[in-house]
Amino acid sequence: MNTPNIVSIMKALADKAAADPNRPAITCGDVTVTRAELESRTNRLARAYAERGVSHGRFVTVALPNSVEFYEACIAAWKLGATPQPVSYRLPDRERQAIVELADSALVVGVEQSAHPGRNTVAANFDASAYDDSPLPDVTAPAMKAPTSGGSTGRPKLIVAGDPGIVQVGAPGMGQKVDGVVCVPGPLYHNAPFSFGAGSLFHGNHLVLLPQFDAEATLAAVDKHRADWILFVPTMMSRISRLPEDVKNRYDLSSLTTVWHMAAPCPPWLKEEWCNWLGGEKIFELYAGTEAQAVTIIRGDEWLAHRGSVGRCVTGEMKVLDPDTFEELPPDAVGEIFMRNTRTTYKYLGAEARRSPDGWESLGDMGKIDAEGYVYLTDRRGDMILSGGANIYPAEVEIALSEHPDVVSSAVIGLPDEDLGNRIHAVVQVSKPVDEDELRTFLGERLVRYKVPRSFEFTSEPVRDDAGKVRRSALRDERS
Known part of the structure; x- marks a missing residue:
């Protein structure tokens, strides 16, 4: 690459290592590697991967938990011009096998050979110390990443990704600094934690990971490492919010200048609480898909004047169409959100985009856009429940449930019902026993009667993963 200020990922990392070799590059739990150590280790690992069939333009499936090793595997792939393809390390073999076959992965990292007969694999904690650590020829991956979706x-x-593996030197995005400290407590197999964590490394940030999300451990990591940037999903914010005040006040969060949340709806009460706690000028929300055809952003203090909005478009375009006729709807009318961009931001393998007749694309989200261009989401088109002739959006019910002090998280689904077509059922994670009638009364004060669940199921086990995701289809199938 010889465009001014545009370099390959491998050169960006090598230049940072040369400039300050002993500065911490990645910390996860008690493990820290410096820039020089990361450069050396990933050069060795890249040679080991090349010996196992990884080459320019191929995919490398990375099935590792949050760890230094996770990013080492991705960097080794980039150094060969390959594209990392992160998946959950918890995936059943059968589900991961389907993804690997679709990608035709050159290598699967983090699994035993027996899980993928006929494929090259390396297990977790792979030792590449016998390989040469000298620099490799400069190369650029044709695609920076290839996350998965649709496994449920x-x-x-x-x-x-439509973007190749390149870096614009000195121009980090999303409020990240050059040579700052970034904390990513979420699971790296999800797009946002993976992408923003990787991007921070390219610009010399000390990337602080958590092996798995823990509310107090996140605050402790910010305090210990003086993080200036952090990424959450609302589930994490809620768990931190519910910590005792003396625990929250035990940690110094004054180093934080930018706090992002995304990937799931944030209950208004929770958003307001965080704006009041850390300052609305530090809180940012982003709405987009991994596909990135269009992006909205809103700052916390702006949100207070437009409660419930996810902001206005800063990249691409959005409009609201009738999901059946594809007619464009007027401001404030709820319909399906369609997007477009002047450049190609992604391509699918294994699927086709849902497109309107004029070529705009949908991710399946329902919502509205007001006269000022502020976007408001209601729910996923496929998650909407038709019960007794009424359209019910699970997210609205879940937000009301989240206001109860003993509710940790929830998932609302429709179950078959001879009379109503579907009845509203809530799977509710609670911190202590909750009386069903009391909860029904609580919701009746916040929701119209037909939106209050007809049945409840209480559990002490997490309903959502650490990224705030829930597999509704699996919940429905298990209960139908």
Whole structure:
């Protein structure tokens, strides 16, 4: 690459290592590697991967938990011009096998050979110390990443980034600094934690990871490492919010200048609480898909004047269409959100985009856009429940449930009902026993009667993962 200020990922990392070799690059739990150590280790690992069939333009499936090793595997792939393809290390073999076949992965990292007969694999904690650590020839991956989606339906798809593996030197995005400290407590197999964590490394940030999300451990990490930037999903914010005040006040968070949340709806009460706690000028929300056809952003103090909005478009375009006729709807009318961009931001493997006749694309989200261009989401088109002739959006019910002090998280689904077609059922994670009638009364003060669940199921186990995601289809199938 010889465009001014544009370099390959491998050169960006090598330049940072040369400039300050002993500065911490990645910390996860008690493990820290410096820039020089990361450069050396990933050069060795890249040679080991090349010996196992990884080459320019191929995919490398990374099935590792949050760790230094996770990013080492991704960097080794980039150094060969390959594209990392992160998946959950918890995936059943069968589901991961379907993804690997779709990607035709050159290598699967973090699994035993027996899980993928006929494929090259390396297990977790792979030792590449016997390989040469000298620099490799400069190369650029044609796609920076290829996350997956759709595993809950049994039809996985790859979302291959439209951007190659390049870095604009000195121009980090999303409020990140050059040579700052970034904390990513979420699971790296999800797009946002993976992408923003990787981007921070390219610009010399000390990337602080958590092996798995823990509310107090996150605050402790910010305090210890003086993080200036952090990424959450609302589930994490809620768990931190519910910590005792003396625990929250034990840690110094004054180093934080930018706090992002995304990937799931944030209950208004929770957003307001965080704006009051850390300052609305530090809180930012982003709405987009991994596909990134269009992006909205809103700052916390702006949100207070437009409660419930996810902001206005800063990249691409959005409009609201009738999901059946594709007619464009007027401001404030709820319909399906469609997006477009002047450049190609992604391509699917294993799926086709839902498109309107004029070529705009939908991610399946329902919502509205007001006269000022502020976007408001209601729910996923596929998650909407038709009960007794009424359209019910699970997210609205879940937000009301989240206001109860003993509710940790929830998932609302429709179950077959001879009379109503579907009845509203809530799976509710609670911190202590909750009386069903009391909860029904609590919701009746916040929701119209037909939106209050007809049945409840209480559990002490997490309903959502650490990224705030829930597999509704699996919950429905288990209970139908």
